[in-house]
Structures are given as structure tokens and as C-alpha cells.
Amino acid sequence: DAHGTSACLITKTDTNPFFVKMREGAEAAAAEAGITLRSYAGKIDGDHETQVAAIETCIADGASGILLTASDTSSIVGAVTQARDAGLLVIALDTPLDPIDAADATFATDNFLAGELIGQWAAATLGDEAANARIAMLDLAVSQPTVGVLRDQGFLTGFGIDVKDPSKWGDEDDPRIVGNDVTAGNEEGGRKAMENLLAVDPTINVVYTINEPAAAGAYEALKSIGREGEVLIVSVDGGCPGVQNVADGVIGATSQQYPLLMAAKGIEAIAAYAADGTKPENTPGKDFFDTGVALVTDQPAEGVESISVEEGKALCWG
Amino acid sequence: MSDKTDDYEAVVQASRGEAVADFSKARASALDRVQHALHVNPALVPLVVLLGSIITFGLLLGTKFFSPFALTLILQQVQIVGIVAAAQSLVILTAGIDLSVGAIAVISSVIMGQFTFRYGVPVEISVAIGLLAGTAIGCVNGWLVAVMKLPPFIVTLGMWQIVLAANFLYSANETIRSQEIETEAPLLQFLGTTFKIGADADGRGGATFTYGVIFMVLVVVFLAYALRHTAWGRHVYATGDDPEAAQLSGVNVKRTLISVYGVAGLICAFAGWALIGRIGSVSPTSGQLLNIESITAVVIGGISLFGGRGSIMGTFFGALIVGVFTLGLRLLGADAQWTYLLIGVLIIAAVAVDQWIRKVAA
Amino acid sequence: MSDKTDDYEAVVQASRGEAVADFSKARASALDRVQHALHVNPALVPLVVLLGSIITFGLLLGTKFFSPFALTLILQQVQIVGIVAAAQSLVILTAGIDLSVGAIAVISSVIMGQFTFRYGVPVEISVAIGLLAGTAIGCVNGWLVAVMKLPPFIVTLGMWQIVLAANFLYSANETIRSQEIETEAPLLQFLGTTFKIGADADGRGGATFTYGVIFMVLVVVFLAYALRHTAWGRHVYATGDDPEAAQLSGVNVKRTLISVYGVAGLICAFAGWALIGRIGSVSPTSGQLLNIESITAVVIGGISLFGGRGSIMGTFFGALIVGVFTLGLRLLGADAQWTYLLIGVLIIAAVAVDQWIRKVAA
Amino acid sequence: MEPILKARGLVKRYGKVTALDNCDFDLNPGEIVAVIGDNGAGKSSLIKVLSGAVIPDAGHVLLEGRKVRFSSPNDARAEGIETVYQTLAMSPALSIADNMFMGRELRKPGVMGSVFRQLDRARMEKIARDKLSELGLMTIQNINQAVETLSGGQRQGVAVARAAAFGSKVIILDEPTAALGVKESRRVLELILDVRSRGIPIILISHNMPHVFEVADRIHVHRLGKRLCVIDPKDYTMSDAVAFMTGAKEAPAA
């Protein structure tokens, strides 16, 4: 009986639909398992201090476990250790900690892989033209948070471009890259960044975007100069509006991740731990539990595994 | 020889027609004329800076920058900030500040979208409700400032957090997609409607305008008129200059303040509408930096944060200066981080130049 | 009967010892004493609000909140904001504002870390260099405000962007991991050192303090002393009250301003050091909200944004009030957005209560 | 004769200080009443109540026998009471014309005025210029120059001209010559007499005894927040007045 058990969910923000859905998923699973769930979130992506304070609050609150999507994967380790020392089960969701075993378990998407898939798809779709591609890179923020770097570098790797230092974007010198600009992960930023890069080079034909809102903004910029049909836009997330945008041809392909699964798995694990102290296991062969990533597109490319928009819609999260 | 019976005041009794104090009219040099022009029209300095930077980037970048396409692109990029900064100018002219402008814009756009899509309210009415909501929030700000006499910084800091949180709670962070709006409620995107002048046969290049850009210009012109040519405008300046003096000399300071914050809220709500036009969709996460960006435009435009001095045209030029620099630096190849840094330098430099020109001219 | 020869001034010639103006001493009621206490010690209002909110949450939450562990946890959670808010108070007392505080704290911590790890500089020297860098940035702010006479809002807005971008460029966005610091340069984490009072056998529960918390208290006490008991402190108040009058009555306003911004920079650099202690690692993305959070604490603490009025103890209580509300609301089960919304309400309410108490008492 | 302006039992407290302590006041039609008193006696507080700038804690004001409740200076102005405050109450950054017409701006005739609410600048400037030169108070180079560019004396002059131009029932002047030079003060005194000759009564606060005795019809002596007595300048000397006001001599029964 899980009565009296409580758990915490700490997300990077609760303004990003990704985390909103994750929270809804966790709430539903918690209600089912009879667990009380408290949710916390940073004010902005990268708001690390609020997450530390949240962990402390969970300890004070006597929670059994914490589900955490860390804003700063290595800085948070101290607070996580404190929680584990206090007897809480800490599970990293979506974003692995650094080092990964600082958490009791990790249920996550492989963000580099997510980027790699759309990179491979874009290269395969262009075929020989990939050699002459004009690529715009729409990243997250000048502070270069890790998700953004992993997806960006994954995309370039998948596309076949040398990424130089894989821990930062913008140091590449491949002439096919027109430039990097930042979007704050929203439509407005996506549009402005796209416009800026189009002013540099109006012949851009491949656009990497950090997430689907940024992709939607980029599309508006292209539409306003009448080039929306001639450019490949790729993105990451697989939210329902994003998948719908793939269906509508706004986005060519997107890498879908599964926050609801992460949340549900996390709650299950905490319930089990509270009941008899068992800890969750990793996906065989990996040092975390991979909740998977799938490329969603209706124009499958040869050699790149993908699912259809129909399938994507069935799995989408918001 | 002096004694207290001396009726010395009689000396001046006769000379009633004479001048008491007069300014020397000599040296009406070119410098004088410049100074006078600056006093009468404080927006001249930012205009000079704007033209200077356009010319500089034009020389450095050639037609890449100096094309109808790039120049009108800047207008499109600054339209939201420009509209919000017009609202911000009003508030700052009264010696206030409004940190909630961005939050008001966003919640208004969310209300327009959610009323249309969640509740099925006709889109015209939803837009009206959104505009009303923005105005209402502005009026609450104004009431707290004018009647409760709380400092504007605090009132709008609190309101910012309240409105933003309410926005996320209400919208459940859901985006309404561009394609849905286009088919079901195109009026929401009305201010995004584009028209081109001088494009090529395929409709590419050339000057591109949107109704949002036109709207921004109209707001600025309208406010410039209202501030300069109506009693309300004079009262706004007087309130910002010295609220106590304004009250004593017959201005209803409370009403003026509430109207200013209310109008600012309305303009921000329009900015929210224009935002839908610009990004196509209704997104509750937009507009988070609008407060800082609008204040930056106002200050670069030469309006004093202490109230009562400056002109709304200056704000318009201030917004354009930031736009010109941002695009210009990107086209010159500065990366995002460097651009961010250089805009910081620009902010300080623009104000320093402004001070310097005024000092030299004075 | 009147004529101008009447030497009416002679009437008052004799009565030299008499009082010119005197206050009625009647009605020295309890209310009067409250008013006097409030005037002499403006931090009383936030103290009352603080105690009231601790008691309220204590009643609502019982020992979950009202335990040494939870109460000292609040201290730990507010330490960084508390230190930065102390710096912010100084600046606001001079009628300025410092938007760059967070950026200064972060770049200082990055410098301490990078000098130690990238260049192999001994950690003591790296810390000193970090503190110096913070001070230097503060002095540049001060110079721009005092000598170039630019508005503090703009100077520090620009500096915020410049320092933040420089921080990202310099650090290459690299975090220095806690584990490395612990083994190679533990001095960087010095202010994070914990000690417990009254913990159980396993070291759990009980009151937990860190050197950072102690440091915050020391900074506040030190500044309270300096502001109240040294000439420099009086000059800070005079400068904020009326800079022109201060200058005319013998205060070196420029030097005072530069020293204030410089000291603020130094304190922020210390906050950067404490930040390493708190989060374990050196992370260039921390501290982005410190400017707004510190201003909030200052204002809730009753320091006027117009300068010259208020006390640093008030700021300390202000920071604690926010900490108490945040933890209390969370423990009560409010989710993040509701907490933000309620903090927004708190900000406005705290200032309204402050105004009201002063009005009633006056 | 029924006073045009009458106050009874006015009380105004600022915290511990009682600025007005059950104070009475009377102004008869067509007369100049001077209010004299020590610094801090409460003279400015009294006229602030009469002009609507301060709301009294107790007591009432009667205008032409009607009880009036002013809650702002605008209310008093609407009744024809114009005031020059000790602090002048001008907006430094605005022009002389703007300041003169603040709160009672003239609009253009026709649609421009009624629909677009456009100010009739030309007309306001002309009137402002006329008023200033008619009163002979000063030569202003440019009616559009900002008030902050004027000297203290010039500002004082503009404030007085504004009151004289618009006051239809009562004009109140709080130390209008304090900052003025000999010549400028003289002009203001002449102006005061001019205004009275137009039949408008005036309340004049001043510390300058010769001026007070020269122009006042009656003198209200204020002491410790209340009316001590009212004297006729023809019956008493300046020395008497000063003695009453400072408490050196017993005041006559009011």
C-alpha cells in the first residue's frame, strides 16, 4: 500500500509543453498508484538554483523519491547526493546527470541520437544535393545548454559534417553551414533567427531547429518570402502540434521523444521503492533506461528508420 | 545717509513698461539653432544615430544591407517591440515604468486564441475581449500606482509575475497552430498580412510590409499627435515632470495616470494581436523579453526615465536602432553571443552620445 | 495709523531667547511611539511581516515547517539572493539600480574556476582575482554613472548584457564539475561548508548552517554598521536623497557613487564564490534571475527606489520573506506557477502594507 | 456684509503637528485680506484648504454662503478660486503657455477640436502673451520657452499672471514676492491693486510688513494654527501687528 507515500517532480520549466505533458503523465500515474505528487519547476530553462531549492524542499517534505529533469547536469549532483543520502530515490528524466550514475536511475531520450536521426534523414533526402546544401542552424540560447548542443551536434554528425568540439556549437567551419542563431525555443525567436540567416544567404535549403515551436517560427519567415515549399525543416520533440506540422508539410521530419513514458516509469519506480526498496534497472547494454526516440515523417528516406505520421500521432504528447 | 524712511520703492514705480529680464539675442549661431532644434525636438539625436548606423552598415555591407528587402525586414523584426515600446514610452513619460508589458501582450494573444478555439466565441469578439483584457490589466496597474500610491516598478514587477503565471495556468501551455488559425480564424493573423512593393516576378525580394508594421507606425503617429496636440498629452508630460505641481495647477493626476496605464495595456494587447500575425500561432511562451527590450528602445530614444522629457518618435527611432544593429552585426558575421555583447555596448554608447550631443549643444 | 517709519522690527529684537517654532508635545500616545519607532528603524515593518508569515506557515504546516531543519533551510536557500540584495541595497540607496549584479556574480565565479583549472593559478589567487574582477566591473558601472552621468538603469542594463555574453564566450559554456573542485580546489567550495546543530545520530535533521549563510549575515551586519556609523554611510544616504544638495554640502558625490558600485561589485563577486559553495560546481548559466530577485528583496524590505530611505536590515528581512513564502507555499502544495503568482501578489501586498502602516502611523 | 469666502473650525493635523487648530477665516467681497504669522504658524495650510489642495480633518468652507467641499484644486478653480502656491506649481519642462493653460486648455473650433481634441495653440499663446504684457510683468522673448529656462523671479511672475488671468471670484497668493527683487515685487503689488480694482477679492500671505500695510484692507493674524485676531491696518501700527503675531502683546478681542 502506497498510502502516505509522496514524490516530487522537478522540471526545467513548466512553460514548455514538453514538461507540462510530463507533469500530467506523472500526475495521472501517481493518482493511480495512490502517491501524492508535488511538482516544481525553474522559472526559465537554465534556472538551476530553483531546482536545488526544490530538492531541498522535497527532503524537508519527507518525499520518498524525486523525478528530475536537470537544468545543469553536473552542478545538480551535490543536491542529488544530499537527497540520496537522506534516503530518497532520485531518478533523472529526459536529461542524464553528469556523471550518469549520480542518479539512482535515468529514464531518458538520447538527445544526440535524436539529432543524428534528423541529420541522416536530411542528408538522405537531399541525396547528392547534400554536398551543396545551405544549412541554417536554429539553436536554443547563447548559454548553450546541453540539450541544445547534443541535438545540434547530433544533427551535424548525422548530416556528415565534422563537429570539431562536440561540447559546443558554432565552432564548425563547413562552408555549407550558413550560420547559427538562437531562438529561445519559441516561435518568435525561430522567425527572427530564420530571417537573420536568410538575410545572410537567401538560398538556404536545410533548416535544423532545436524544437518544434522554433520550426513553426522559421516556417513563417520562409512563408513570408514565398520559399516555404523549397526548404527542408527538421526538428526534435514529437509533440502533437509538431507531428501535425509534419503532416501539414511545415516540418519535414522530427525526432519524437516520450515524456509521458518517462514520467509513468518514474512514478512506478518510486512506488516500488517505497513499497519494498527495489531500484529500477537499466535497458540492457546501456547505462540508462532508454525511453526511445523515433523519427516521424511521411517521406521515409532510405537507410533511416522512421515511423509514419499516423503512428507518430498515436504516440504524441501534447 | 540711509534711513528707513527712504521710499526707495518709488524709484521703480514709474518704469512699468520696462523689461524685467531679457535674454541676449546675440550669437544666434548655427550651434544655437542646433540647440534650439534639439530642445524642441528631442527625437533628433536618435534620428541622427539611426541614419548614421544605417549609412555605416550600408557602406560596410553594400546592397546586402542597403536593399528594400533588408531594410523592410528590420521594420518587421522590430514591429512588436516597437508597438510595446510606444506603450512603455507613455508610462515612462509619467516617471513610471512598466515591467508587465510583455506579459500583457502575451496573455491578450492567448485570450484571443483560447476564446476562439476553446470556447468557440466568434473571432471578432474574441479579439475584442483580448483587447479589453489588456486594457483592464493596465488599468489595475494604473489604479495601484495612482490611487494606492505604490511605486510603478513594484506594481508592474508583481503584475508581471501574476499575469505570466496566470497565462501559463490558463493556457495550459498549449500552442494554437498557425495552420489551424489560418483555416478557422484568419482574423487573428490579420496584422501579419504581407504586401510587397517592387518584388520580382516570383514575388521575391523588394520591400515587404505587414499590416503590423503599418499599425506600429500608426500607433506612433497617433500617440505623437495625442501627446503634442491634446490636453491629455500635456497632462501626461506635466504629471511626469512634477506630479505635485501638476495636481496643484489643475491636472487630475490620478485620472491621467490610470488612463496612461490603461492605454498602455490596450496597446500591449494590440501588440499581442500583432504577435499572432508575426509568428502565425498563439504561443504562451512568447514575449518574455519584451519588457527589457521595450525599455531599451525607449531609453535609446532619449526619453528620460525620470519622466516628463522626451518624445515618442525617439522611441520609434530607438527601436529601429536596435533592429539595425542586430541585423547589421549578424550580416557582418558576428555570432549570436558577440551580437548580444555588442548590443550591450550600443545601449551604453547610444545614451552616452545622446548626453554628449546635448551637452555640447547646450 | 501705519506709516513706513514704524520700526516694527524692534518689537522682536528683545525676545531673543524665545522659541521660534516648537512642536506640541501632547498626545505622546502608543501610536506616536510606533510612528517614532518606524521612523527611526524602517526595517520594523518587514520584520513584522516576516514574523507574521513564519507564524502563519508554522500554524498551517506544523513541525514540517516549524523545525530547525526547515527554518535553516530557508536561510540556505536565500543566501545568494541575500548577499546580492545587500549589494543591490547600497546601489538603490543612492537612487540607482544595478541590473548587472547576477552577471557580475556569475562571471566572478567563472573566473575563479577557470583561473584555477584552465590556467593552473593557485586557488587562493584565483579567488582574489575573481573578487577583483567583480570589483572592477562594479567600478566601471560607477564611473559611467558618476562621471559620465549616464542613468544607472541603462549603464547596468548594458553591462548586464556585456558581462553575460563575455561570460559565455570566456567560459565556452563549460561547467566545472563539483567532483573535480572537491578534489583539486576545495577552497572554491569553502562557503558551502556545512555544520549542523542538533542533528540526530545519523547527522539528519537539526539546524544546518553553511559558511555562506554566516557570510550573508556578516555582510548585512557589516553594511548596517558602515551605513549607520561611518561618514561614508551618511554620504551614501545624502547622495541618494538629493545628489545636488549633497554635493553642495560637502559630499564628494562622484567618489561616493563609484565606491558604492565598486563595493556592490565586490559583494556580488563574493556571492559568486558563495554560489560555487552552494551548487558545488562552477556553472556559467547560473544566476540569471538574481537581478530581479535582489530588487524584489530590497523593495519588500522597504528601501525606496527613489533613494536615501530605508535600511539594509529591511533587505535581509525582505529576502527572508520571499524565502519563507516560497518554501511555505511549496510545502502547502501549491505548484510552481501558483507559487509565482502568489509571490507576485506578495510583492504588491508587502509594499501596500508598508505604505499603509506608514500612513496610519504618520 | 456676507463674506464671499468663509471658513469655520478648520483642523488639519500632520502626524504629531497640528497645522490648523480650529481655525476660522473670512474674506469679504472686493477686499484684500493679508494673512501674517510666524514661520510654521499654518498660513500655507490654511490657504491649501481654501484652494482644495488639502482636505481638512474637520471644519467647513462656505463660498458665497454655500457649503463647498473641494477635493482637488480643480474643484476650487472651477468655482473661480485661483491660487499661487508658495512652491509655484509649475511644470518645468513645459512652456509658459502650456503652464498658463494647464487643466483648462483651449481646443480648436470645429471637428479638429471636438473630435480630434486638438489644442488651439495659436490662441492659447496669444492670450498668454497678451496677459503677460497687459500685466506688464515682464518681457518674455518666447512664450514657448520652457519654464525651467526662466529665472526664479520670472517664474514667480508667470504664476501670478496665471492666477490674475483666470481668477473670477477669489485670488490667493502665498508669499508671491518672497523671491522677487525690488522692481519685481513692486509690479506684483501693483498687480494686486489692479485685480482688486476689477472687484476681485484677494488673500495675500506675506512676511513683508510694509507691503502688507500698504495694500491690505484687513489683516488676519495667524498664530499657532489659528486666527488670533483680525485688525484694520488703519487702526494699528506694524509694530502692533508684529507684537500680536509673535505673542509679545495681547491681541485685541477678535
Added chain:
Amino acid sequence: MEPILKARGLVKRYGKVTALDNCDFDLNPGEIVAVIGDNGAGKSSLIKVLSGAVIPDAGHVLLEGRKVRFSSPNDARAEGIETVYQTLAMSPALSIADNMFMGRELRKPGVMGSVFRQLDRARMEKIARDKLSELGLMTIQNINQAVETLSGGQRQGVAVARAAAFGSKVIILDEPTAALGVKESRRVLELILDVRSRGIPIILISHNMPHVFEVADRIHVHRLGKRLCVIDPKDYTMSDAVAFMTGAKEAPAA
């Protein structure tokens, strides 16, 4: 006799306005010089140059024959020149004692003072209280009350007391009685005479001719930004002075 303070060829322009137009000035040891002139004649500008508050565009100032370059009021104060400005220059939120010692605070003796730089409040308050009562200017209930709680007249008194207490070489007073009542003005005049009897020379700006003629040893007539003439009050009447100052009469050769 060598003047203690001497200025030659001072020029100060504010934009188009020339506030000082090649102005000279002399103050002899132990004397009271009054400066009179119309509003806007440049009197305040002159004394702001002499007291370091304004740096002149041209010209120079000699103190006891030495050329001095004041770049702030502090420089002038360090030389023993104290000034009461027309605007008073007080920090409203600070106490009377704080204001009196602003910029020259006393520190505790011993380590507390030298290392911890602690102010000696008790001593400063005592001195402030003594100075105020010694000058008999006013009764202050509490030396620690904020200046903003004082009436205009009381503030004026504190400012004058501050200058009188610290001025060792020259005391400059810019319209010190403008806002004061009869009794309070009287006190200030007595104070001025007291100070002279201590051998300290005084510069007094005033629009009050009887006061000027009562206390001044010489009168500097200022007109259109420069010294028009210097007259001895024993040789001329007030009417003469006013006539010179307003330009109604030709001035005597300086």
C-alpha cells in the same frame, strides 16, 4: 588693504544665457559686503563660483592673494569658505546633526575611530545642539529629527547655523531671509552681525533693502552679469541703490 577674497573677469555661460559677463568682486577682511541686483542679474552665479559650486568659463579667484581653483564646494570649505545656498542644500531624510556635519564628520577617538571609522554621534549631536542654541536661532525638540520635518524657516535657520559654526575665513549667504518671518529674519541679521564681530567677513545677497542698508559695510551692485558699482551705504540712499541696480540712474564710477 588687500581683499581677502577677490575675483577678476569671471565669465559663466549657460547655453545662450551669459550669467556672468566678465565680473569682478572684492571682499575685504572683517567686512559685510551685500550683493544686490534684479532677479536673474547673476548674483547666485557669482557666489557659486566663489564657493566652488560652479567652475567659471574664464576668470580667476584669489583668496588672501593666492590664486585658488575650486573644483567643488569641498575645496572652498577646506579653505574656510562656508556658503548657505539659495536652495539650502540639505538632505531632507537625514537628521539635523547629520546635515550640520555632512562632509566633515567627527570620528570616535581611539581604534573605534581610526580603524572602524566609527562616527562620534554623541559629540556631533552635542556640538550641533550647542551651536543652535548658542546662536539662539531656534528651539529644536530633537537634534536627531529629520530635516524634512522642519518648517521652511527652521531649515533656513539650520543652514545659517551650519555656515556660522564652520566658516573660518568667509561666510556667504544667498538670500538667507527670503522665506523667513519678521522674527526669524531679525535673528539672522543679528547672527550676521555676531559673526562679523568675530572678525569673519560675510557676503550677503538680499532683496531686502532696509536689511542691506542696516548691516552692510559696502554694497556691490550687480547688473546684467557684472559688477556695476560698489557703494558705501553711508553715502547713498536706498533709492539711489535701487536706481543704479535697475538702470534708472547712471552708476557712479566704480
